[in-house]
Amino acid sequence: MVLSGCAIIVRGQPRGGPPPERQINLSNIRAGAMARRAAQGQPDTKDTPDEPWAFQAREFLRKKLIGKEVCFTVEIKTALGREYGMVYLGRDTTGENIADSLVNEGLATVRREGIRGNNPDQARLCELEDQAKASKKGLWSEGGGTHTIRDIKYIIENPRNFIDSLHQRPINAIIEHVRDGSVVRALLLPDYYLVTVMLSGVKCPTFKREADGAESPEPFAAEAKFFTESRLLQRDVQIILESCPNQIILGTILHPNGNITELLLKEGFARCVDWSMAVYTQGAEKLRAAERSAKERKVRIWKDYVAPTANLDQKDRQFVAKVMQVVNADAMVVKLNSGELKTIHLSSIRPPRIEGENKDKDKRFRPLYDIPYMFEAREFLRKKLIGKKVNVTVDYIRAATGPGEGTPAFSERTCATVTIGGINIAEALVSKGLATIIRYRQDDDQRSSHYDELLAAEARAIKNGKGLHSKKEVPIHRVADISGETQKAKQFLPFLQRAGRSEAVVEYVFSGSRLKLYMPKETCLITFLLAGIECPRSSRNMPGGMQVAEPFSDEAMLFTKELVLQREVEVEVESMDKAGNFIGWLHIEGVNLSIALVENALSKVHFTAERSAYYKTLVSAEESCRQRKEKIWANYEEKPVEEVVHVTEEKERVANYRAVYVTEICDTLHFYTQDVETGGQLESLMETMRAEIASQPPVEGSYAPRRGDICIAKFADGEWYRAKVEKVESPAKVHVFYIDYGNREVVSSTRLAAMPPAFGTRILPAQATEHAFAFIQVPQDEDARADVVDCIVRDIQNSQCLMNVEYSGVTCPHVTIQFGDTKDDVGLGLVKEGLVMVDVRKEKHLQKIDITTFYGYLFHYDFRADDADEFGYRR
Numbered sequence: 010m011v012l013s014g015c016a017i018i019v020r021g022q023p024r025g026g027p028p029p030e031r032q033i034n035l036s037n038i039r040a041g042a043m044a045r046r047a048a049q050g051q052p053d054t055k056d057t058p059d060e061p062w063a064f065q066a067r068e069f070l071r072k073k074l075i076g077k078e079v080c081f082t083v084e085i086k087t088a089l090g091r092e093y094g095m096v097y098l099g100r101d102t103t104g105e106n107i108a109d110s111l112v113n114e115g116l117a118t119v120r121r122e123g124i125r126g127n128n129p130d131q132a133r134l135c136e137l138e139d140q141a142k143a144s145k146k147g148l149w150s151e152g153g154g155t156h157t158i159r160d161i162k163y164i165i166e167n168p169r170n171f172i173d174s175l176h177q178r179p180i181n182a183i184i185e186h187v188r189d190g191s192v193v194r195a196l197l198l199p200d201y202y203l204v205t206v207m208l209s210g211v212k213c214p215t216f217k218r219e220a221d222g223a224e225s226p227e228p229f230a231a232e233a234k235f236f237t238e239s240r241l242l243q244r245d246v247q248i249i250l251e252s253c254p255n256q257i258i259l260g261t262i263l264h265p266n267g268n269i270t271e272l273l274l275k276e277g278f279a280r281c282v283d284w285s286m287a288v289y290t291q292g293a294e295k296l297r298a299a300e301r302s303a304k305e306r307k308v309r310i311w312k313d314y315v316a317p318t319a320n321l322d323q324k325d326r327q328f329v330a331k332v333m334q335v336v337n338a339d340a341m342v343v344k345l346n347s348g349e350l351k352t353i354h355l356s357s358i359r360p361p362r363i364e365g366e367n368k369d370k371d372k373r374f375r376p377l378y379d380i381p382y383m384f385e386a387r388e389f390l391r392k393k394l395i396g397k398k399v400n401v402t403v404d405y406i407r408a409a410t411g412p413g414e415g416t417p418a419f420s421e422r423t424c425a426t427v428t429i430g431g432i433n434i435a436e437a438l439v440s441k442g443l444a445t446i447i448r449y450r451q452d453d454d455q456r457s458s459h460y461d462e463l464l465a466a467e468a469r470a471i472k473n474g475k476g477l478h479s480k481k482e483v484p485i486h487r488v489a490d491i492s493g494e495t496q497k498a499k500q501f502l503p504f505l506q507r508a509g510r511s512e513a514v515v516e517y518v519f520s521g522s523r524l525k526l527y528m529p530k531e532t533c534l535i536t537f538l539l540a541g542i543e544c545p546r547s548s549r550n551m552p553g554g555m556q557v558a559e560p561f562s563d564e565a566m567l568f569t570k571e572l573v574l575q576r577e578v579e580v581e582v583e584s585m586d587k588a589g590n591f592i593g594w595l596h597i598e599g600v601n602l603s604i605a606l607v608e609n610a611l612s613k614v615h616f617t618a619e620r621s622a623y624y625k626t627l628v629s630a631e632e633s634c635r636q637r638k639e640k641i642w643a644n645y646e647e648k649p650v651e652e653v654v655h656v657t658e659e660k661e662r663v664a665n666y667r668a669v670y671v672t673e674i675c676d677t678l679h680f681y682t683q684d685v686e687t688g689g690q691l692e693s694l695m696e697t698m699r700a701e702i703a704s705q706p707p708v709e710g711s712y713a714p715r716r717g718d719i720c721i722a723k724f725a726d727g728e729w730y731r732a733k734v735e736k737v738e739s740p741a742k743v744h745v746f747y748i749d750y751g752n753r754e755v756v757s758s759t760r761l762a763a764m765p766p767a768f769g770t771r772i773l774p775a776q777a778t779e780h781a782f783a784f785i786q787v788p789q790d791e792d793a794r795a796d797v798v799d800c801i802v803r804d805i806q807n808s809q810c811l812m813n814v815e816y817s818g819v820t821c822p823h824v825t826i827q828f829g830d831t832k833d834d835v836g837l838g839l840v841k842e843g844l845v846m847v848d849v850r851k852e853k854h855l856q857k858i859d860i861t862t863f864y865g866y867l868f869h870y871d872f873r874a875d876d877a878d879e880f881g882y883r884r
Contacts, residue, residue: 010243011074014040014066014117015108017096019079027235035108036084036093037131038117040066041148044161046203056163061154062147066116070107071183073098075243080104095130112137115147159201168253177290179247179263187242189215190233190278191270193262195248208270209251209259210289210296211279212451213237214310229309233278241269252288259285274299277309282451286461287468293461317405317455326403332394334574337376338386338444339435341394341427343401344571355435356404356424356457358444361386361477375490381483382476386443391514393434394427395575402426405455426458433459440466442476491589492525492536498589501533505582505591506763507707513537513580515573520547521565521606524573524595526580536590540583541618541627542603544611545641561641565611572605573597584766594623607631610639620770622717666811666827672777673751674802678787678794679821681751681777685809691749691776695730698768702729707762714743714761719770722747723760731764731775748775783815783823785836786848797844804828805835816850 010018015035021028041063047054080101083094097104111117112134119134142149165171185203186194190213195206213234214227241262250260262269270289273279274296281300286293304311318326330343333350338360342352361382377384407422427434436459438444446467449456457463471478491497505511516534517525522544526537545559547566573595582593595602601623606612608630618624635642669682683691702721714720714734722732722745736744740758747754748770788794811827826835839845 011067011070013043014063014070014111017070017074017079019081023235027231032092033081033083033096034091034093035111035117036095037120037134038108038112039120040111040117043067044159046161046163056161058161059158062116062157064159065147065157066111069111069114069116071243073110074107079107108134109137113141113146115141115144115149118148161196162200162202165202165204168256168258172250172253172258175250177249177251179249182246182248184241184244184246184262187234187238189213189230190237190273193237193241195246195262197248204258206248206250206258206260206262207285208273208279209261210282210286210293211270211273212282213273213279229278232309233273236273236276236278237269240264240266240272249290251290252285254285259288261289261291271295271299275302277303277306277311280310280451283449283460283464287464297458297461314454318403321403321406328401329398330401331398332396333571335387335390335394338383338390338438341390343399351423353401353427354407354422354424355438355444356426357447357449357460357463358435358439358457359447360444375488378486378488382443384486385476385484386438389438389441389443390434391575393437394429397429399427399429399434402428402458404458407455424455424457433462435459436462436466439463440470440475442470442474442478445477487532488527489533491533493589495587495589498535498585498591501531501535502582502585502591503705503765504531506765507705507711508582509712509763510579510581510596513578515576515578518566518570518574520544520562521569521611522603523590524569526578537580537582537595538586538590538592539603539606540592540594541615541621541623542606542612543615544606561611564640565606568606568609568611569602572600573602578602594621601626603627604630608634610634610637610641613641620719622715662815664813666813668809668829669812670809671805671807671826674798674806675751676794676798678785678797678801679779679781680801680805681779682810682812683749683776683778687773687776690773694768694773695749698731698765699729701765701767702762709759712758712762714758718764719748720745720764721762721768722754722756724754729762731768731770732761733775734761747777749777751777751779779821780812780824781818781821782836782839782845783825784848784850785839786846788845793844797839800839800842800844801835804838810835 012018012032015038016032017035018030018032020030041060042057043063044059045057047056074096077098078100080097080099081094082102083092085093087093095102096107098107099105108117112119119131119138121135141147145151148154181198182195183198184193185196188194188205191208191211192213193206193208194203196203214230216224216226216230216234218224241264244264247263248260249263250258252259268291270279270291274281279300281296286296289296303309304314304316307314328345330345330351330353332341333344334342336342336352339355339358340352342350344350361380363380377387403423403425405424407419407424409421410419435444435457439446446460446463447456470476474480489497491501511528512530513526513528515524516527519525519536522539522542524537524539526535527533528535544565545562546556547562548558549556576597579596580593581596582591584592586592603612603618604623604626607614607627614624614627614631618627621627634640635645638645668685670685670688671680671682673681675681698721712720714737716734716737718734720732720734721729724730724747730747731749732745732747734743735746735753738744742755743758743761744753744755745761746752788797805826805828809829811829811832812824814822814824816823827833828835836845840847
């Protein structure tokens with residue numbers, strides 16, 4: 010270091026630490042005194058300015074000597090220990106004499122009062138001084154040298170404005186003093202601002218001042234200071250002034266040989282500092298990488314460093330997993346490739362929370378909906394991650410903590426950085442203002458490996474007023490939980506039934522077939538039971554003790570969780586149980602969950618499925634699993650089929666006529682009847698159903714018909730009837746069959762609605778029954794058949810008759826019909842009129858019947874022999 014134009018400080022080579030310093034004053038010459046600031050706390054003292062040419066003399070020596078090897082001789086040592094001598098540039102006295110050079114340039118004067126005539130060195134100095142005077146160099150130039158006096162500015166009135174005005178441009182400077190490894194005093198050129206600069210983003214060990222005024226260095230403080238001094242002290246550098254928090258000027262010092270900030274970190278002399286890292290303009294990731302390098306090599310301040318994940322294998326530090334569940338705004342459950350489930354917490358972020366309130370006072374407190382922005386944060390993660398594969402990099406394991414005063418207990422946590430498609434999920438969450446960053450102690454190394462990016466994301470969210478940082482009114486989620494609320498569920502049931510398929514999100518899975526759903530449109534929570542199946546029950550607390558779980562109950566629950574937990578699904582609500590739980594079908598991406606459970610041998614078909622459109626599929630899937638003896642069917646044994654010897658008995662015809670009401674005649678000569686006995690029940694049901702529909706009319710177009718659905722349809726008379734969807738060509742063309750009357754119609758879907766469960770076929774079966782005429786041949790000719798149909802419609806449609814079942818047919822029973830008043834046989838009348846021919850049955854018990862008792866002499870007059878084909882009849 011060069012103190013002035015006639016004094017320097019030298020050091021030897023470092024050996025095991027900073028070498029001792031030694032001040033050498035140049036003999037026989039005198040240079041101008043440098044400027045000095047007034048002592049702090051002493052108002053009587055004033056700043057002392059430079060003497061003329063003092064700074065130029067110092068600069069001459071600084072540029073010539075700093076960092077160079079010199080040789081010196083001591084001529085005088087005073088009683089106070091001050092040493093005077095000669096300094097030569099190089100390793101021996103043959104090098105350039107520094108005093109001679111100063112005098113020759115007119116930057117120092119010779120002390121002639123102490124000159125001895127026989128001293129050649131002194132004589133040479135006098136001669137050089139005379140030459141400088143003659144040449145009018147430096148001190149001997151005209152004008153007195155007032156222009157060489159600096160206007161040093163020790164105080165900046167508004168440092169923030171000063172730094173902003175520089176726009177982070179590098180400015181030239183000289184490092185005048187090194188307080189410790191990361192704090193220096195710099196002279197800014199060309200305006201001579203003398204400022205203290207702290208290196209952005211880092212902190213070195215410091216020297217603590219004790220009560221008695223003595224300084225005690227922290228470990229490696231002296232080494233860090235020497236490291237910086239040996240590279241920067243009195244060097245020409247460039248400084249980027251980056252920020253000024255609390256009147257502390259932060260900056261980055263750039264030297265031609267490198268960035269001192271990164272070097273300090275890399276050599277283990279400094280650690281990264283979060284609060285100033287954000288303003289570092291040269292790339293915070295470089296500083297983190299340099300610090301990480303020092304930690305890995307365990308150098309200097311990191312000699313005892315143990316990495317947070319040091320005890321983890323590489324495969325446990327970094328892995329790919331599938332997200333199964335988002336627990337809250339900072340945690341998720343993932344499934345590893347091994348099948349193991351693991352809870353992962355996002356590193357260094359804090360989810361939304363309520364500050365300073367006793368949440369336990371409200372027993373109904375629900376964090377997901379009652380904490381502002383918690384629901385938005387959970388939904389952001391759910392939509393981004395559920396069911397997706399993510400990359401997990403474990404940053405640290407937070408040890409379990411016990412409960413403390415005002416703080417809850419926490420189990421051990423695995424904290425990690427989770428990315429998907431190159432996007433850091435925690436950073437994305439924070440940038441939307443849906444989470445905040447945890448601040449750590451400076452020596453706390455358990456933090457995210459991308460902590461700086463998180464801080465930057467939070468700064469952006471604050472600046473843009475996003476989420477938690479918004480000044481707008483916080484969102485409120487009024488979600489009604491009607492799980493187990495029987496009365497509320499009853500009121501809500503008709504809405505869900507009329508809605509057909511409704512959107513929902515599976516919030517929780519209690520068992521394979523029992524779930525909790527969030528209905529976004531209705532903003533409510535319901536408990537939902539899968540229809541049509543009987544799933545193994547999980548263990549649960551009962552009044553008599555713990556109920557043991559049934560085999561494969563856990564597998565069924567895991568299957569359901571993997572398929573639907575926190576996924577968007579569609580549900581069809583059919584009914585509810587006495588506990589207020591809704592029953593119906595759940596679909597996800599075209600998959601019926603009930604069918605999927607049965608197909609995977611994790612559930613059995615329940616008898617209630619018989620009335621559903623999915624019954625055949627369920628039975629087929631169950632039979633397939635039963636044949637393979639999978640899972641719940643592993644111990645299944647088919648019951649032995651007893652061989653039954655059928656004894657053919659010749660039956661006699663039984664005449665058991667009952668009263669029926671003929672409702673529909675088909676072109677095929679088949680007809681539909683209603684039992685007179687149950688007619689009253691149908692009328693009562695229809696009246697009640699129409700009254701309810703009138704009080705709560707269905708929303709037009711809300712029902713999406715599907716083939717096989719039992720629904721209600723508005724007939725041409727404007728009344729609603731029970732119907733079955735047989736075919737869907739388009740929303741405007743839906744083929745329906747009226748199950749209580751037997752007629753068919755093509756209608757628009759706007760004339761259809763969901764069947765209210767209270768009026769379904771479970772309450773009263775379909776009343777229209779299909780029949781065909783016994784012992785009658787149907788004419789093949791269309792015109793002839795049309796004549797027969799017209800005759801029958803005229804005689805018996807919409808009238809009460811007597812009917813007896815004679816024998817079974819392929820599609821329906823074959824019967825004989827009598828008029829209700831005269832008891833005349835309808836078929837006999839058709840035969841007598843020559844409209845139809847008798848059909849001779851081959852069954853033995855039917856051949857014994859005397860057909861003539863039914864159809865008289867016409868049976869014996871067989872005109873079919875005379876080219877009957879042309880009349881539409883065949884043998």
